[in-house]
Amino acid sequence: MASSSKQKNSSHKCCAAALCSNRSDNRPDLIFHNFPLDENLKKIWDQKMKRGDKKFASNSSLFCCSEHFSDKDYRKSLTGKRRDLVKNAVPSIFPWSVGNDEASERSERAKSRECQRIKLSAIPSKSMENKHHSYDAPDISAKETQDEDSGEKPFEEERDLVAENYDLKQKLFLSKFGLERFGSNDDDIFFYTGFQSYRALMAFWNFIKPFSESLMSWNTAREKVKESSANNANPFPFLQGQEKQRNRKREIEPIDQLWLFLTRVRLGLFERDLAHRFSVSVSTVSDVFITWANYLYIMLGSLPLWPSRDKIKQHLPDTFKGRYENVRGILDCTELKCVLSKDYQKHSEMYSDYKSHDTFKGLICISPSGWITFVSQLYPGRISDKEIVEKSNFCQLIEMGDQYLADKGFEIHDLMALRGASLYIPPKRFSANDRFTQSQCFETMSIANVRIHVERAIKRIKAWHIFSQVLPLSVFGSINQIWTVCALLVNFQYPIISV
Numbered sequence: 001m002a003s004s005s006k007q008k009n010s011s012h013k014c015c016a017a018a019l020c021s022n023r024s025d026n027r028p029d030l031i032f033h034n035f036p037l038d039e040n041l042k043k044i045w046d047q048k049m050k051r052g053d054k055k056f057a058s059n060s061s062l063f064c065c066s067e068h069f070s071d072k073d074y075r076k077s078l079t080g081k082r083r084d085l086v087k088n089a090v091p092s093i094f095p096w097s098v099g100n101d102e103a104s105e106r107s108e109r110a111k112s113r114e115c116q117r118i119k120l121s122a123i124p125s126k127s128m129e130n131k132h133h134s135y136d137a138p139d140i141s142a143k144e145t146q147d148e149d150s151g152e153k154p155f156e157e158e159r160d161l162v163a164e165n166y167d168l169k170q171k172l173f174l175s176k177f178g179l180e181r182f183g184s185n186d187d188d189i190f191f192y193t194g195f196q197s198y199r200a201l202m203a204f205w206n207f208i209k210p211f212s213e214s215l216m217s218w219n220t221a222r223e224k225v226k227e228s229s230a231n232n233a234n235p236f237p238f239l240q241g242q243e244k245q246r247n248r249k250r251e252i253e254p255i256d257q258l259w260l261f262l263t264r265v266r267l268g269l270f271e272r273d274l275a276h277r278f279s280v281s282v283s284t285v286s287d288v289f290i291t292w293a294n295y296l297y298i299m300l301g302s303l304p305l306w307p308s309r310d311k312i313k314q315h316l317p318d319t320f321k322g323r324y325e326n327v328r329g330i331l332d333c334t335e336l337k338c339v340l341s342k343d344y345q346k347h348s349e350m351y352s353d354y355k356s357h358d359t360f361k362g363l364i365c366i367s368p369s370g371w372i373t374f375v376s377q378l379y380p381g382r383i384s385d386k387e388i389v390e391k392s393n394f395c396q397l398i399e400m401g402d403q404y405l406a407d408k409g410f411e412i413h414d415l416m417a418l419r420g421a422s423l424y425i426p427p428k429r430f431s432a433n434d435r436f437t438q439s440q441c442f443e444t445m446s447i448a449n450v451r452i453h454v455e456r457a458i459k460r461i462k463a464w465h466i467f468s469q470v471l472p473l474s475v476f477g478s479i480n481q482i483w484t485v486c487a488l489l490v491n492f493q494y495p496i497i498s499v
Contacts, residue, residue: 017049017051068091192267193266194266215254257292261289293482293485309399317369324450332406333409338350338358352382371495376392410423
């Protein structure tokens with residue numbers, strides 16, 4: 001009995017309105033009202049709260065917090081403490097309810113005029129009881145009623161136009177391709193952005209928001225650099241304390257720019273498609289995309305990625321305990337297809353025998369818990385695994401006593417030995433006639449069982465579908481930034497390995 005009562009006290013009520021995060025545990029000052037039993041009234045509540053997803057429809061216990069009701073929706077009790085809703089009350093206060101105050105004021109004025117009209121129309125019946133005043137009462141009431149009736153028609157037309165305008169604004173607001181349209185459904189958020197939920201996306205936005213408000217676009221910065229170089233001035237004049245020129249109004253708000261960037265890399269949408277979705281030019285989409293690729297590259301690059309040994313052991317999965325408990329990281333390379341170069345020299349450097357195509361090649365290292373701890377820049381596809389480890393300066397992160405896991409193509413035992421570290425790779429056959437012994441087969445399976453997690457991390461990076469297509473020439477200038485940002489955004493998803 002004690003456990004059941006404790007469980008009952010731990011439950012809380014959640015507001016079902018879209019974009020509302022109020023709960024009874026974090027907002028005890030609010031009242032959470034049950035949905036009405038009347039089906040027609042319940043449908044009106046559903047429409048007002050902008051919830052039409054399947055999870056919402058299947059939920060039987062739904063609540064709406066008192067933040068979405070106005071004072072006129074409550075009836076006062078004798079004590080003044082209880083706040084009960086009036087009959088047929090409908091929630092009306094929401095972030096998208098622009099113009100509600102104006103409409104309510106007009107409705108109040110309409111009610112007051114209606115009351116005056118009723119009072120004036122009642123004057124003749126009262127005056128007829130008194131014969132001394134019967135001569136002037138009909139004239140007054142007829143005149144006042146005529147005036148009110150003549151003014152009632154324009155008012156009704158105006159009220160209908162206001163309601164129609166409000167509905168059109170709501171439809172336009174919700175038809176916009178942006179966060180406000182899909183924010184109420186976590187499945188849509190993950191589909192378009194790669195973030196697991198609306199809350200996770202908002203936490204990321206709050207991290208990058210402070211500097212995004214004053215972010216200078218890529219084209220504007222490039223033009224200023226050209227002007228300063230032509231005048232032999234400081235190559236970065238926009239970083240100095242000069243007079244601020246009046247900037248034109250943004251075509252896309254910062255949070256919508258982030259949405260544009262994420263949908264571009266997540267779904268691999270073409271720039272012309274995004275230009276139609278956001279009602280801007282293709283050049284504006286390209287400018288926003290390059291600007292945010294560089295901005296997020298700086299912001300995410302400022303985060304500490306390389307964990308200490310103590311942190312790694314603190315979050316070490318069970319599969320690594322024992323033989324691999326001192327493993328610091330798991331290494332692997334991956335390749336991204338790009339357009340064929342017309343320059344024969346570049347083509348020979350970019351061509352990958354493994355992919356039979358021109359590619360970029362990058363190095364990834366993850367911790368045993370699946371956290372991406374190192375992302376190299378991209379190199380031509382013909383580079384070997386050993387060369388990419390050397391050129392990426394990964395060796396500078398290696399410490400004495402570290403252990404690493406890698407595929408058999410990583411012949412870097414000498415590089416590890418120079419830093420006092422060791423490397424686990426599967427046994428390698430030196431000819432087609434060689435056969436593995438029983439111990440070599442078990443060794444291969446043992447290493448593959450824990451090394452597989454780096455393949456899962458790379459699969460998540462490739463889930464950014466901008467890499468599913470052959471990379472065009474237009475992204476070559478910012479491909480390293482895009483690659484790094486997409487790799488580091490994987491760390492904002494659910495962990496690959498449960499600890």
